[in-house]
Amino acid sequence: MSLYEEIAQAVANGDEATASVVCQSMLEAGYNPVEIISRGYVPGMDMVELDYRQGRKYIPEILMSARVINKGMDKIAQYLGDRELTRLDKVVIGTVKGDIHDIGKQLVKMMLESAGFDVLDLGTDVSKEEFIKGIRQAEASVVLISAMLTTTMSNMKEVVEAIRQADFDRPVTILVGGNPVTNQFAREINAVFVDSAVEAKDTVMGIYQNNRGEEG
Amino acid sequence: MQGRIKYNVMTPEELELMKNRLEDLLSIRGIEVDHAELVAELAAKGAEVNGHNVKFSKDLIKKALSTIPAEFTLASPSGEFDLKFPHPTGDFYVRTNTGAMNYLDVNNDSHYITLDEVAEWTQLINVMENVNYCTLPSTSGEEVPVEAIDVSTLAQVLKHSKKHIWIQPYETENVQHLINIAAAAVGGLENLQKRPIVSFIACGVPVLTFKNMDAEVIYRCAKAGLPIQPCSLPTGGANTPVTAQGTALVACAEVMAMIIMAQLIGPGTPVIATTLLFSMDMMTTYTLQSNTEITMGRLICMQLFEQGYNIRAHSYGTGTDSLVIDEQNMIERTSLIHMMAMSDASVLGGAGQLETAKTISPLQLIIDNEIFGIARRLRRGLEISDETLGYNEIMNGDDKAGFILSEHTMRHFTEPHRPLMFNRDGMAKWEQSGKKTLLDQALDRYRELVAKPVKIDLPEDKVKAIDQALAEAHKALIKGGQQ
Numbered sequence: 001m002s003l004y005e006e007i008a009q010a011v012a013n014g015d016e017a018t019a020s021v022v023c024q025s026m027l028e029a030g031y032n033p034v035e036i037i038s039r040g041y042v043p044g045m046d047m048v049e050l051d052y053r054q055g056r057k058y059i060p061e062i063l064m065s066a067r068v069i070n071k072g073m074d075k076i077a078q079y080l081g082d083r084e085l086t087r088l089d090k091v092v093i094g095t096v097k098g099d100i101h102d103i104g105k106q107l108v109k110m111m112l113e114s115a116g117f118d119v120l121d122l123g124t125d126v127s128k129e130e131f132i133k134g135i136r137q138a139e140a141s142v143v144l145i146s147a148m149l150t151t152t153m154s155n156m157k158e159v160v161e162a163i164r165q166a167d168f169d170r171p172v173t174i175l176v177g178g179n180p181v182t183n184q185f186a187r188e189i190n191a192v193f194v195d196s197a198v199e200a201k202d203t204v205m206g207i208y209q210n211n212r213g214e215e216g
Numbered sequence: 217m218q219g220r221i222k223y224n225v226m227t228p229e230e231l232e233l234m235k236n237r238l239e240d241l242l243s244i245r246g247i248e249v250d251h252a253e254l255v256a257e258l259a260a261k262g263a264e265v266n267g268h269n270v271k272f273s274k275d276l277i278k279k280a281l282s283t284i285p286a287e288f289t290l291a292s293p294s295g296e297f298d299l300k301f302p303h304p305t306g307d308f309y310v311r312t313n314t315g316a317m318n319y320l321d322v323n324n325d326s327h328y329i330t331l332d333e334v335a336e337w338t339q340l341i342n343v344m345e346n347v348n349y350c351t352l353p354s355t356s357g358e359e360v361p362v363e364a365i366d367v368s369t370l371a372q373v374l375k376h377s378k379k380h381i382w383i384q385p386y387e388t389e390n391v392q393h394l395i396n397i398a399a400a401a402v403g404g405l406e407n408l409q410k411r412p413i414v415s416f417i418a419c420g421v422p423v424l425t426f427k428n429m430d431a432e433v434i435y436r437c438a439k440a441g442l443p444i445q446p447c448s449l450p451t452g453g454a455n456t457p458v459t460a461q462g463t464a465l466v467a468c469a470e471v472m473a474m475i476i477m478a479q480l481i482g483p484g485t486p487v488i489a490t491t492l493l494f495s496m497d498m499m500t501t502y503t504l505q506s507n508t509e510i511t512m513g514r515l516i517c518m519q520l521f522e523q524g525y526n527i528r529a530h531s532y533g534t535g536t537d538s539l540v541i542d543e544q545n546m547i548e549r550t551s552l553i554h555m556m557a558m559s560d561a562s563v564l565g566g567a568g569q570l571e572t573a574k575t576i577s578p579l580q581l582i583i584d585n586e587i588f589g590i591a592r593r594l595r596r597g598l599e600i601s602d603e604t605l606g607y608n609e610i611m612n613g614d615d616k617a618g619f620i621l622s623e624h625t626m627r628h629f630t631e632p633h634r635p636l637m638f639n640r641d642g643m644a645k646w647e648q649s650g651k652k653t654l655l656d657q658a659l660d661r662y663r664e665l666v667a668k669p670v671k672i673d674l675p676e677d678k679v680k681a682i683d684q685a686l687a688e689a690h691k692a693l694i695k696g697g698q699q
Binding site: 022055058059060098100101102104107150151153154157158179180182195196197202 | 266315316317318326356357362363365382384385386387425427429451453455474499500501502503574
């Protein structure tokens with residue numbers, strides 16, 4: 001097994017200690033940091049996701065693997081010197097006003113970060129003005145909005161309307177999710193429904209690739 | 217004697233451990249409360265306050281719990297369906313699902329709930345023999361302004377319901393208007409305090425955090441002496457420990473914190489401890505209601521409050537994670553109903569719900585009414601005596617012609633529970649009468665009931681008073697002056 005494969009396997013196992021040791025030894029031996037990511041960490045996450053999609057892994061195992069990747073990224077960043085770790089895109093995430101549920105949002109954030117996105121987390125109980133400010137600040141093309149209560153779904157509608165009316169210098173895709181949110185509701189408020197952390201990551205990745213395709 | 221069959225899921229030692237851990241959490245970790253007035257008053261009553269953090273010493277907990285009324289009544293608007301707590305015969309009460317926003321009608325069309333459907337739903341509840349009170353569904357912002365969903369729905373329910381009403385407020389500023397609208401229906405706040413035809417939901421956000429709106433519910437209701445059914449809705453594995461036991465502990469601690477706050481602010485406020493546990497599916501991350509372990513977690517909560525603290529307790533008594541009225545739905549809800557009927561619960565909730573409480577269905581309500589009839593019979597249990605054994609008839613050998621004509625049979629043959637809509641015929645007669653399934657029977661009953669709607673006969677002045685209070689609420693709550 002190559003050192004890249006050892007890292008991939010450690011990611012798949014959610015084994016942060018092994019991944020860290022192998023990664024450190026590779027960095028000290030002069031391996032290219034970017035290749036450690038692309039040939040070690042990324043294939044490891046691909047393995048986990050394949051297992052998940054085939055019903056062999058559970059969400060906590062995916063999150064453990066995501067955590068291994070995120071820790072690995074932090075370590076590798078220290079060896080990049082003047083170079084910046086290439087991230088895919090910036091996205092904004094938050095839970096709507098009146099709602100302080102955080103867990104679902106955190107799952108999505110973790111999945112997005114492990115996939116290479118920079119996530120600006122606005123937290124919970126976020127007003128429409130704060131969402132708009134966050135999108136501008138991050139220059140984001142994607143915003144993810146969570147609501148966990150029937151009673152706060154109406155606030156989600158208000159946020160979406162405000163974002164639609166705001167003036168950005170690029171199109172902004174609005175993704176919504178959370179326990180009471182349905183596909184029908186999302187369509188009605190002119191947003192895209194995502195019903196799990198994995199689907200959120202896949203959707204954001206699809207938007208990113210689509211935008212890249214258009215740019216190219 | 218009713219209520220003789222009980223599942224004790226905890227040993228006495230485990231029950232004691234749960235009580236100790238619950239009180240440790242409230243006295244050492246404390247709770248977070250986003251409500252300045254409430255926090256200030258709690259401090260004045262002896263709670264240890266540090267910013268939003270509030271801690272209750274064990275002595276203060278004991279003092280607060282000592283003021284919970286041993287007996288109280290949730291009144292019904294018609295006066296026909298008052299609910300006395302504890303239930304005089306050890307039975308449980310049943311309420312409908314709260315907060316669903318979708319209506320699965322009899323044509324199998326699922327859509328946002330309209331105010332007309334709220335009326336239909338309420339009228340059906342009025343005639344469900346085994347459903348004792350109703351809760352507010354969530355009407356759509358398409359039909360009523362989003363800022364006024366709760367007040368508009370309450371006004372509609374008050375004009376139709378003969379039974380007690382449980383209210384979920386949507387915004388902090390709506391709480392007082394909801395109280396005003398309910399008061400209008402009975403001729404003023406004083407009358408509402410004497411005969412509370414409504415009770416309120418306040419919810420914690422795990423772990424041990426209380427938003428401004430829910431703190432406002434506790435504060436306003438405790439000040440007004442109106443009943444509160446404080447709720448905790450934790451999701452095991454997400455915002456509480458993945459074990460049902462850990463989730464039950466958090467839920468009970470949150471509910472207990474709300475009870476303590478209510479008693480300190482308004483000693484004697486009627487309270488019903490409402491722990492509505494969920495779990496997160498670790499494959500899909502969906503929130504589930506019908507996980508087997510979480511059902512046992514609810515039994516822990518019921519035992520803790522009823523046996524451990526002599527506080528009336530309330531949890532889900534029915535429901536499903538199925539999206540439709542199918543086999544999974546029936547298995548999950550029947551299993552849940554029977555388990556909870558054997559618990560210590562004083563209230564079982566969720567009648568008529570599908571899709572993890574997101575949808576209500578009139579057909580499911582009619583079927584749940586039937587299942588709860590069976591569950592009530594189970595709760596009563598079977599008494600053992602020479603009379604119930606038929607001991608003398610057996611001993612005397614009075615069985616040569618069988619038992620159908622025996623005196624013992626004459627005394628007892630009406631006792632077995634006989635569900636109204638279940639098939640009790642053989643194949644030939646069933647085929648002759650149209651091969652009707654339970655769903656067909658429920659549809660027949662639905663059509664029969666909606667053809668002769670039953671609603672409260674509310675005097676014109678009360679209707680006007682409700683409309684007036686609703687108009688005031690709209691004026692205050694709806695942005696842009698829309699009404």
